[in-house]
Amino acid sequence: MSTLGSNNPFLGAAAKQITEASVATLALLTTTVLLGITYAASKLLAEQKVDGKLPPHIPSTIPFLGQAISFGQDPVQFLLAAYDKYGPVFSFTMVGKTFTYLIGSDASALFFNSRNENLNAELVYGRLTTPVFGKGVAYDCPNSVFLEQKKMFKTGLNIARFRQHIPMIQEETLTYFKRWGESGQQNIFQALSELIILTASSCLHGKEIRSMMDESVAKYYWDLDGGFSSMAWLLPGWLPLPSFRRRDEAHKKLKQQFYTAIQKRRTSGDVEDDMLQTLLDSTYKTGRHLTDDEIAGMLIGLLLAGQHTSSTTSAWMLFFLAKNKDIQDQCYEEQLNVFGKDGAVDYDGVKQCELLDRCMKESLRLRPPIFTMMRLAMNPQKVLGYTIPPGHQVCVSPPTNMRLPQVWEQNLVYDPDRFLDTTGAVSEEKFSYVPFGAGRHRCIGESFAYVQVKTIMSTLLQLYEFHLVDGRFPNIDKTTMIQTPENPIIGYTRRQPPTH
């Protein structure tokens, strides 16, 4: 298993975790049986006749595993090379499943414009998310219900609330980074992950739940988060793996805490201006209020959906700024111009930090946290002259679309000013820039993510000057399910207060 797993984003982490010795044999047996069945089923599906031309299939001499190893070594490079050779739609086999990638804006339009009945999300994501968020929310309910839940979130994520969030985020950041002292080298990704759990809980959960956040509660979040693993995607949830047990235990414990907080709010009669209140007041189209269980599940989902995505985005952004010292200096100038000497960050100022905005946008172009969006084809899907058969995992890869040399000038260069739109280095095609997805599954957290990341970045740029340690820019860690930096150590020196 470990040789299969090396460097593969789906299998790499699985290979590490499967060393959980006491149950490894059982897990391996089950994996073999499960993957064998999937393989046989997918062969049967593949052999079903569909009208029309199938997408070109990248051949492999390795049965069952197929392209897993080549893909895992460098997924974006693999997809770009396949695009050059086969065009914008192609299929290949990995661990017995057939993946069909849609590369570039025109092909991706099928994915983003399609209805959930045709390209289904919950059959792909549900096995990962349901044990973490719980029943009746997100991918454990019909998509029409999830869309109503997303609407409730959107109501709660409004500008008036962002105005309140920003000072809280800045305060949490200042408090957290006191431990860093004057200068040194630290793991920035770990720091930002720990910080963002606190800021997101302050902003998205409300004071009752944030006040419960101590180290033991933070540990439950990490255990829950451990549920988003390739193991959980590949193996049945009932297997007695320690990481599955920790995830399930953490789910129960956190839910209990959330029920207490919800009850406290309900019985106090207090009406607060926060997300918990929005969810307590919301009703479905039928007029039904959310149950406590749904509210708790949605709050967990909200926190975790924004946790890794925002912490990786901020970490990569700091590495890009550390590498491009001139841009970092300009960002610091912008901080001084907008927030002055006292540096207190507010909503209007965050909006005015346009260079910082472009830096975040460009960081998301080159290092979007979500590497692949996936759906299951429920029926034959026609795209650019091909017919994708039911049973294929249909995928769009944001980093590939956002790096296509045919549509992005100087595609590998970190150039925030490309978004000034005067240089011609930005693609005009509709689905070429998709770090937050598009269509019915589009992210509802984009505005909050910008507010949160820009507030944290503003605070950090005011505090420190960042540099790469020994000039080393991190590689992408290919064993994690999202694009995190490998060995994310950054160097920093405290800035002197401005004299002018």
Ligand code: HEM
């Ligand atoms: C930099 C930060 C973020 C990035 C790059 C990001 C990226 C994405 C992407 C690519 C999708 C589409 C997934 C798909 O189509 O399969 C998505 C969906 C979603 N995101 Fe985000 N996200 C971020 C932050 C957040 C935050 C902060 C929240 C919550 C406060 C959030 C909540 C959601 C939700 C609820 C969905 C909907 C999923 C669906 O309808 O299937 N995200 N996000």
